[in-house]
Amino acid sequence: MNVAHLNQLTEQQATERLLQCCSSSAWVSALVQARPFLDKNDLVAKADLAWQNLTEADYLAAFAGHPQIGDLATLRAKYANTQALASDEQSAVRAASEQVIASLAQANAQYLEKFGFIFIVCATGKTAEQMLALLQQRLVNDKATELRNAAAEQRKIFHLRLEKLS
Incomplete structure (x- = not known):
């Protein structure tokens, strides 16, 4: 991660990167408004603080930015803008058996129906x-527990992606 570069971007450029x-x-x-960051630790601390202060709707918006685990077609098409940072996140699914892929699809459908958002895991x-x-x-x-679990997993994901920013 190049914090100095992130600090120098225009507001629009920083928004696109983040x-x-x-x-x-x-x-x-x-995060865009929190710039300039002193260093990587400052960026991560401010990212975590921003994350803690979000509403449920904000968390759901973050979750909507992910394909369902195992949905490789969606991963390639809908999320092409995150390809550079996210391409290896579900790489293990590509090697899974058809049975496991089918089971993932079925369990994902149950999860979405029960909670109203997709299953989020740092894959x-x-x-x-x-x-x-x-x-x-x-x-x-229950939904409240799962919202907290998904938010914690999303936090892990954005930490990994922040590390990959250049």
Whole structure:
């Protein structure tokens, strides 16, 4: 991450770059306004503070910026603007069996129906089987618990993406 470069971008350019990390416009706006950042630690601290101060609607906007786990067609098409930062996040799903992919699709549909938003997990380093197990474990939660879980996972994701910013 090049914090000095992020500090020098125009407001529009910084907005575009940060939207690649998280699609919550409230989060992005807070970070753009928080510039200049002293260093990487300052950026991360301000990103976390902005994240903590969001509403449920802001979290849902961030979640909407992700494809469902296992939906590789959506990952390629709808989220092409985050490709540089997110391309390896679901790479393990590409190697999964058809049975696991089908199970992911079914569990994702149940999750979406129950909670009203897609399953969010920091997929980096996880196999498709591990993500399926996590999804099934989290299906038993209530909505408030799952909103907190998804928000915590989204935080992990934007941390990884901030690290990749150049």
